[in-house]
Amino acid sequence: MKQVLGVINLVNELDDLEELTYNRTIASVPFGGRYRLIDFILSSMVNSDIHSVAVFAHTKYRSLMDHIGSGREWDLARKRSGLFLLPPAVEEVQEMLKGDLYYFHKHRDFFYRSSQEYVVIARSHMVCNINLKEVVNAHIERGADITMVYQQSGEPQLGKCRRIETDAEGRVTDILDHFGPTNSEKISLDIFVMRKDLLLDLVETSLAKGYDHFTRNAIMNNRERLKIYGYAYKGYLGVVNTIPAYFKHSMDLLNPDIWTRLFYDTGNQIYTKIKDEPPCHYTEQSHVANSLIANGCRIEGEVENSIVFRGVKIGKGAKIRNSIVMQNCVIGEDVSLENAILDKDVTVGRGSTLKGSPNAPFLAPKRKRI
Amino acid sequence: MKQVLGVINLVNELDDLEELTYNRTIASVPFGGRYRLIDFILSSMVNSDIHSVAVFAHTKYRSLMDHIGSGREWDLARKRSGLFLLPPAVEEVQEMLKGDLYYFHKHRDFFYRSSQEYVVIARSHMVCNINLKEVVNAHIERGADITMVYQQSGEPQLGKCRRIETDAEGRVTDILDHFGPTNSEKISLDIFVMRKDLLLDLVETSLAKGYDHFTRNAIMNNRERLKIYGYAYKGYLGVVNTIPAYFKHSMDLLNPDIWTRLFYDTGNQIYTKIKDEPPCHYTEQSHVANSLIANGCRIEGEVENSIVFRGVKIGKGAKIRNSIVMQNCVIGEDVSLENAILDKDVTVGRGSTLKGSPNAPFLAPKRKRI
Amino acid sequence: MKRKEIVAMLLAGGEGKRLGPLTSNLAKPAVHFGGKYRIIDFPLSNCTNSGIDTVGVLTQYQPLVLNSYLGIGSPWDLDRNEGGVAVLPPYVRQDGGEWYKGTANAIYQNIGFVERYQPEYVLVISGDHIYKMDYDLLLDFHKKEQADATIAVLEVPWDEASRFGIMNTDEGNRITSFVEKPAEPKSNLASMGVYIFTWEVLKRYLEEDEANPASSNDFGKDIIPAMLGDERRIMAYPFQDYWKDVGTIKSLWEANMDLLEADSQLNLNDRSWRIYSVNPNQPAQYVAASAHVRNCLINEGCLVQGEVEHSVLSYGVRIGEGSRIKDSFLMPNVKIGRNVVIEKAIVGEGAVVEDGAVYRSEEGADIQLIGTSDMLDN
């Protein structure tokens, strides 16, 4: 796959994650005990031998810079190619409001400088572990102009996602935004494969006509002229851009089948930033059931149906149920937590009780002291 | 020097470099055949065993990100400590107009998280090779609150610099901006040493009073209350923030004494980004005199009193005099160049003649085709 | 090459015979420990945390896994432009090559490596001890005492002293004599195998030792006695914290169990003194509803469906339903089926234990080692 460039497009990514994205881009939202959302698509690219990846950052990307660093954890700290975090080259604030095609245009040097023939364009909020080699191979074999990855699923989606409609040959006949009317069970992963020169052409021609939206203008408007095919992804998918979706897809990981399917079955690892945390310490009094626990924790209380990130301390007598507790939180003794999401570094004082509902979990922003 | 933090403060850096800084911060202006301005202070910090350096970026820092990358060339790609490029955490554009103290405040986490006791704060536009260990040692020995580095020089300065006045004990009695009236021959390098807690205190108290300018408010306003001492730096100094200063200090390097003094005499190297360029090829027809030439060039013409950066091609019959030719420029056959500064990737077509004056060199912006 | 004040030489060439099949294909310093570490992580992390950035690792026996583990040194922040971690195997010169004959000879053969950095001091440590130690304090002590050599010592219980190399000292901590495993110890200060030498002095003794055909070229047996014989100033540096030689199956097991003590002296969670290791990059551990976990250290990538008590589980371990693990150390990627019972055992890397198997040590018997040497390969 020397011939494929990866682009992770964070510009105007649909985001209803409330407090979780007040100070960070959706790409760096913590997920699954030790990951950030972007880890999934980024690792998928690396595992598919894509050695050159550009992240088109847009806003609030400082924590993302810190997370991906030089790209070493993804083996992308390379001399040639590697990982490029491209911040917006903003001269004026009004430009921040422009559509993503404008940024593709601003970053066109990245495409010109590279020798690769194909581009895979993706978003950061899709939790998946996908073999993109197979997608590109299918794209080439079928002689497609554009290939869009989708998942067939009748389940209701809590995240906001596009859906596509295809004809009998698998050609995409329509693409609908999340608010569009459709009965389609084909959920778009917003992953596109095409030749680099076609992408550059679509960018220039769309912008020239005054259009600046990649999916709506560059892709949808050209669906009759171009051969756009769907590719069915069969692995686990979580569209994580709303709080209910975040909560549901996090809890999905407590199903060992899903945990195994996402992290092990493909044979491809999900990489993330290394923290050098020691093993998790469960004390004599701890009681843990049906939970995902990361390293560096010290658990002296009870944890049930919950996800606990790295470096969390849970005091004696504390009861954590159906909750997500992010990195370095400190839960005091006899605290009771139910249907809650605590962002990083939250401290909950001794004896507090916090309770949300599964549809509207209690949300504590980063560093809050309760 | 485990106990010292480095800060390179790019916020509101005084910049009259015209075309050279239209699209880049002053810190990443190319200098001396293969360096960027920031290399000098950054290498000085590293050579002084400062292992934790924050660069407070402000605007136009994309080329700087590209240049310093993970910090590996400066041995700052480290797990603990290392190099931190901190972009402005801007929520509103008006904030971009605020003084540097505001950014110190915004980045205060960097100070809180680190265990070091002292801070060295510097700018990026001072070309020097300074042993900061000695400055810190002098600071501690003298029991100073703040130590400011200066150079004693009667020479007129083409760059815009502050000057300081000191009393018989070396204590700083006044600090004057470049437009202030002074006969002082003590040129400030804008390098400050102080305890971290004093810095944090100065930041908070100045901001609380509505002042947001580091040198003017936090330092100058407190010069009676605090023991501020000068430290005389005796190595080579170039204050490079105007075009005449850029031209003069570049040409200074053609003096082998200065070249040796800046790059060799201290025993400390100036590090920069590696390019893997092959040796420079001088052909049979080439004629080069009193010039600084970088690797990766191919020289078929004449070069005199000039500085030629990496990867430049100079055609047969071309005559380059008193000029600075930056990376990857292509100079056609029989071109004549005098008192010119060509930014990166400039192409000068066959037979052209470009001529500036030493006070106002001909300036060609990046990628210009002439 | 920039001058370094101190260079560390880490002896990692030992075969570790007493660890049995655990080291049939693996150098002892590469043996797994504590769920996510290998033994060598401790001295390497001590180096980096002590501000020592140049470490020569002397290897000879089965270095493949160790070399690959050390890799570029980045897990310990030792991927440095100058210095960093360097693997030093025996090599051939124009006059032929020879294997390392002893610990002193290993350093002797690498005098050239040390001299590249022109250090004033050399720290000699070994790759088979578990401890956290600030070598910088040791160096300060060495400098303050103007010693030729400083040896870190530990007070051991008097009744165990005859199992160690014992230092007899005068009241000023100066070592007067050194006895290897004395029948009647006169002191209970045991050598930890951690030495700082003034390089100039050590170099001379290494050269003299090499010229002596009767020497076994060993630090403890030859170099230190020779220096004491010449009345060189050798100081004992008393160390108070946790230290353990994990040279046997039993001591390896004990050291793992020590981590589970409520008041464990070996705090792995100290952010100011991290123990670094190569990260296996596994997902968060999953503890099922059917699981029962008490007093354990458990790692990323584990999936626990059974009962685990007072045990250390390394990354990637699977424990099936109905199984009961107690007082045991499970190395990485062990797969335990259903209804298995394991008590007081070490289970080797990648071992697969079938449903229903029972491993229970007799009272007072040796610690069981489960898994074949084939399984123990990396």
Add this chain to the structure above:
Amino acid sequence: MKRKEIVAMLLAGGEGKRLGPLTSNLAKPAVHFGGKYRIIDFPLSNCTNSGIDTVGVLTQYQPLVLNSYLGIGSPWDLDRNEGGVAVLPPYVRQDGGEWYKGTANAIYQNIGFVERYQPEYVLVISGDHIYKMDYDLLLDFHKKEQADATIAVLEVPWDEASRFGIMNTDEGNRITSFVEKPAEPKSNLASMGVYIFTWEVLKRYLEEDEANPASSNDFGKDIIPAMLGDERRIMAYPFQDYWKDVGTIKSLWEANMDLLEADSQLNLNDRSWRIYSVNPNQPAQYVAASAHVRNCLINEGCLVQGEVEHSVLSYGVRIGEGSRIKDSFLMPNVKIGRNVVIEKAIVGEGAVVEDGAVYRSEEGADIQLIGTSDMLDN
């Protein structure tokens, strides 16, 4: 560990006796070349440019400089999370250790390393040739021909053929026989010392070769003849570009002079096929007003005040006023005083040539080597 399609094994253990004092303290692949390179930069850069990211470097002789130069592999982009560059010295197993007996034995002893990556193919190359080659094309050829082994060959002038290992082929490029330095060559296809083997096949031959006490355990002398004897499918891959064995002082000098040819086949300035090296990080070179520089390759950190013609200057070289350097290769950090004359010479690393010295080779004499072996130490 992820599976790799191909793993490269780079033979870098040779002593390079014919390079005289240049290799008294240095393995041959670490010898300087072309102003900023060492010989091993060429095969390593070829690997990385060909997309091969796993390279085992087999070292045995004086590896200190070489190991330190290879470091973490980052200059060649070979500091990879899986794979990358691994230095493979001889080592001790439970049944003792032995030095590498020959090129084939060196690979044999590291079968364990190769098998970690379960490759289908193994590329065997050596660290003493200067050339740019896309091994990926070689691999494509090997796969297309379904060969057991493919050997890269070069057409050499017929009158020089008797100096090389010569391949006789049928019209389909299949090798029918191999003769080392034939008195009467039947072909002019010389082996470049670049082999691709199907690993499964090579492994079998390595094991058989090892079991044969009469073997010298060498690829050219034993493995290839054995495979040809069994009528294995061994193909010749014709290579057209620049290739040079720099095993002697004369050939090292010639290869440097070749770089100065106007139509040099070895384009160092090709951005799509960079030759990577460890960057010495020196300032831009300074050519003084008194200097006269023609037809030269000059490096960073040089300060030229004299005349230099048709020469290669490595980094950090100083040439004083009035000196004249011609047809020479100056290694790094050479200091030439004033009014020195040097013609047709190699000046060793760090050599200092006093004012007024004259070194001029007699017509037809050997290339002079200036500088003592002490100076040639790194």
